[in-house]
Amino acid sequence: MTKLLQILFLSSCFLLQAQNIKIIQKPIDYSKEKIKLSVDYMKEHHGLNQKTPKITPKIIVLHYTAGGTVESNFRYFNNLHLENQRSTLKKQSSLNVSSHFIIDRDGTIYQLVDPELFARHTIGLNYCAIGVENIGSKAQPLTDKQVEANAELVRYLTKKYPIEYLIGHSEYGVFRNSKLWKESDPKYFTGKADPGDDFMKKVRAKVTDLKLKSQP
16 A cells, blocks of 8 residues: 555544544533623633634643532533632632533543533633543543543544644643733633643544644
8 A cells, every 4th residue: 555545544534533423412501691701701811802702723621520420510510600619710700610521431522512612611721722521530540431532532623623732731831921822810820730641641642643732
């Protein structure tokens, strides 16, 4: 088989894999109030004056939930407002955190928000980032099935959107001095450890052909 044919064959395999990915729709309530809060957040924090909370995804950010189940995290994300205990985030906006996807420990992928709609999950990058949560924590390491599912989802999303970057939540700080970073409050930043260096290495190893960047 010639090199060209090999490239075409591999490309067709990747495309087929992306087309055949199974994603269960489990939408959170994107109400008129949520739309307003999202648009307000985009204006106040990202300096974007839009009528709708539409984003153009350039970055995929992988997270872990720090516990719970798909159902408990779905219920949490489905709330419009942040809980009072999260005072650092709430003083910036009452809009609740959420993510576009959540992946269970068996690798099942659920879509909570359309990837072209705003979700609050990564400071400074929400306006251009797709968030992917994984059920797990430091004490409950993410599984090999989640590695596979994240890689499949990343491959699928890069076929649909102009994705240039793949990062873990713990890595988002490297964008602070870049053109991509949009955050009006220079003091608004929180340290993160998720989803873990080992997990990121495993996922990246499965999508190296996509040549996604980890820093600006």
